[in-house]
Structures are given as C-alpha cells and as structure tokens.
Amino acid sequence: MTQDSRLPVAVLGATGMVGQYAIARLSHHPWFEVVALAASERHEGSPYKACCSWWLPGDIPPAAAELSLLACKPDQLPTGVQLVFSALPAGPAREIEAAFAQAGKAVFSNARAYRLDPTVPLLAADINPWQLSALEGQRAAHGWTGSIVAQANCTTTILATALAPLQAFGIRRVLTVTYQSVSGVGYPGVPSLAILGNVVPFIRGEEECVQQDLVTLLGEWDGGHGFRPAAFPTSALCARVPTVRGHLASVSLELERCVVHEQLIAAWERYVPETVGWELPSAPRQTLAYVRDDARPQPALDWQTGNGMTVSVGRLQPCPALGENGYSFWVVGDTLGRGAVGGSLLNAELFVARGFLREMEEARELALHRGET
Numbered sequence: 001m002t003q004d005s006r007l008p009v010a011v012l013g014a015t016g017m018v019g020q021y022a023i024a025r026l027s028h029h030p031w032f033e034v035v036a037l038a039a040s041e042r043h044e045g046s047p048y049k050a051c052c053s054w055w056l057p058g059d060i061p062p063a064a065a066e067l068s069l070l071a072c073k074p075d076q077l078p079t080g081v082q083l084v085f086s087a088l089p090a091g092p093a094r095e096i097e098a099a100f101a102q103a104g105k106a107v108f109s110n111a112r113a114y115r116l117d118p119t120v121p122l123l124a125a126d127i128n129p130w131q132l133s134a135l136e137g138q139r140a141a142h143g144w145t146g147s148i149v150a151q152a153n154c155t156t157t158i159l160a161t162a163l164a165p166l167q168a169f170g171i172r173r174v175l176t177v178t179y180q181s182v183s184g185v186g187y188p189g190v191p192s193l194a195i196l197g198n199v200v201p202f203i204r205g206e207e208e209c210v211q212q213d214l215v216t217l218l219g220e221w222d223g224g225h226g227f228r229p230a231a232f233p234t235s236a237l238c239a240r241v242p243t244v245r246g247h248l249a250s251v252s253l254e255l256e257r258c259v260v261h262e263q264l265i266a267a268w269e270r271y272v273p274e275t276v277g278w279e280l281p282s283a284p285r286q287t288l289a290y291v292r293d294d295a296r297p298q299p300a301l302d303w304q305t306g307n308g309m310t311v312s313v314g315r316l317q318p319c320p321a322l323g324e325n326g327y328s329f330w331v332v333g334d335t336l337g338r339g340a341v342g343g344s345l346l347n348a349e350l351f352v353a354r355g356f357l358r359e360m361e362e363a364r365e366l367a368l369h370r371g372e373t
C-alpha cells in the first residue's frame, strides 16, 4: 500500500489515554490515515488540540491537532471511512460500537463491552487468528452490515502471548500475580495519594477478567460449535503498583510433562507468530524475548522492546509447589502497545490483509443491490 492509498480511519475516545496513543501510532502508519476523531458530546465541534490534555512526549501529530472533534455517531464520519478504532469506556462502548457496526463500519475495540459475545472475535492476531472465524455468525446474530473485533484486556493479552508457545507442552494450570502500572487506568488515573509509595491489591473486575479472557484467547475454534476455551484452570491476583508504563506479572504453571528449561526458552525465542507471512506493519521482529539477566524483565527497562509489541519473559525456574512439572517465570509487556493500541492495530492489519474488509464491502453492496438495507 502506498502513502497515497492509505485507508481513512476514525478514532473514538480520541481524547483519552488509549485514544491519544492510537493517534500517535497511526500518525506514521503505512496503511491507515486518521481522518476523523470523536469523543463525548461535550467536546463536539471543538478543535482536538483545544480539548485534549496530551500526555505523550512530543506534540500532537499536526494532522490530528487541527481536526474538529465529532460526537460518536456514525453519520458524522466523513465518506469513505470503513475502519474505526474504539477507545471508549465499556459503558458507552456497548451502544456506540453497535451503532457503528450497524452502519457498516469495521470496529476494532479496546473496550470490554463485547468481549464475552461468542460472535465477537477476541483477537490477538499473532496467537489466535482463528478467532476471526466468529465473524461468520456475527452478521446473522446481530444484523450488522459491519463488524466488531475485540482486543482482550491489556494484562491478559500480555500473559496469553507468553503462554501461547507453552501450549505445545500441555498446560495443566496457571497461577498469576500481576503488578499493573497506572497507565492502565486511563487519564487522570489513580489519585497520587492512593498510589505513591503504595501497592493497591485490588483492581475492580480485573481478576475475573484475566481468568476468563486468558482461556478464551488460548482456546480453539471448533467449527460450527464456535469457540472452545482452553481447558486448564487459572487463578489471578491483580495489584496496581506505582509504575507508569508496562505491566509485570509472575506466572507459575504446571505442564503435562517435564521439560528442560532450555527447551522452554527456545519455545519463546523461536516462536513463529501466526501473522508470519502477512508482513503486517505493527508486527514486531520478535513476538517474545527471553531476557537472560537475573534482575529482569523490569517494566521500566523492558516495556519498549519491539516498539512496545514484544513481550519479555525471564527468570525461568522450577516451581516445587506445583510438583516436578512446575515452572515459574516473570513477564513484562507494554500496557498500551501490545496490551491495547498496538494489539488492535495488528488485529486491523490482519483483518485487511486477509480480505475481510473487502468481503464486508462486497456483502454490503450486494445487500444494497437487493434492497435489503
């Protein structure tokens, strides 16, 4: 795709933390060009630069700074926009994302509103592209001429990426404790008095979400029966910690057999992502990196690896509490890169590369021709 033939895209929730990072990453994207930004109705009609507390280093990308904010309504989009990135809170996302899908747009969502819908792919493109098979039933179930593809929760996406290569050894159970940075809450986030010099061992809904999304992300597509979640039980404890960017998690797991450590490390280092061969612009050179340093991975040192798309693993050791097939290790990934915007962009790139956007447009044209819409 040349610079001139980039696809026009819109960002919903453009003033928030995820929305801003989406604008930053999209400002130099080779396939997509941001032509519309939307937020809540209180900002409708105002220039983006006047309503946004830009928290990223550097200036607002010039093309975005001058755009007027739209309300999150599909009829406000400029003609030609078919791809929409949603960075809305879960509450408003439910109705708004459905309205855009109903209006024929392909929505890539960071919200949890549709993550449990069996017709909505919970996609992490380089570990489970078969989730796109759910789109088959989506149009019939919802009557949408467009579609919704969901990105899983940030922590879960990072954990699932680290666990994907280990499925080859048979996973029996997984216990995780997460240490999640404040950027995961959005802006302005956790009050400084609550988090500075402190650890908060509670993130509302997060533990349930990790337990549920993890087995969905690592499950299988079972033809006409839909998705079958991975069969192993998981347990998660989640804490908010005073780091800014990058989530850290400890993982203890039992495998079905005893595997030498170097074999597990090779499984991470040589992991061939499911996106290989598609040449997607957001795909990192390496999906997983094993960090051979006793004191790493660390959020401050490792979240930026692979432009925030590589998940770093380290400190692999036996876990005697889980028996002779028990292992423990640490994981770090970027909250907003792999965990949100970068993951969503990768999902959209795969969707376009595999021809789903073209198919959607053709189906809509056919329906128009038959007078069905």
Ligand SMILES: NC(=O)c1ccc[n+]([C@@H]2O[C@H](COP(=O)([O-])OP(=O)(O)OC[C@H]3O[C@@H](n4cnc5c(N)ncnc54)[C@H](OP(=O)(O)O)[C@@H]3O)[C@@H](O)[C@H]2O)c1
Pocket (backbone or CB within 6 Å): 012, 013, 014, 015, 016, 017, 018, 019, 038, 039, 040, 041, 042, 043, 072, 087, 088, 089, 090, 092, 110, 111, 112, 153, 154, 183, 184, 185, 186, 187, 188, 335, 336, 339, 340
């Ligand atoms: N932060 C992360 O690391 C992260 C990671 C993964 C997933 N997520 C998910 O991504 C989504 C966005 O998170 P965030 O951290 O960016 O949140 P945020 O900073 O609070 O931003 C929310 C955005 O949504 C807009 N908005 C709020 N209510 C709206 C409504 N009723 N109608 C239309 N627009 C509305 C806001 O616009 P105004 O400025 O006009 O109010 C703002 O642009 C959430 O669903 C979150 O769970 C976040």
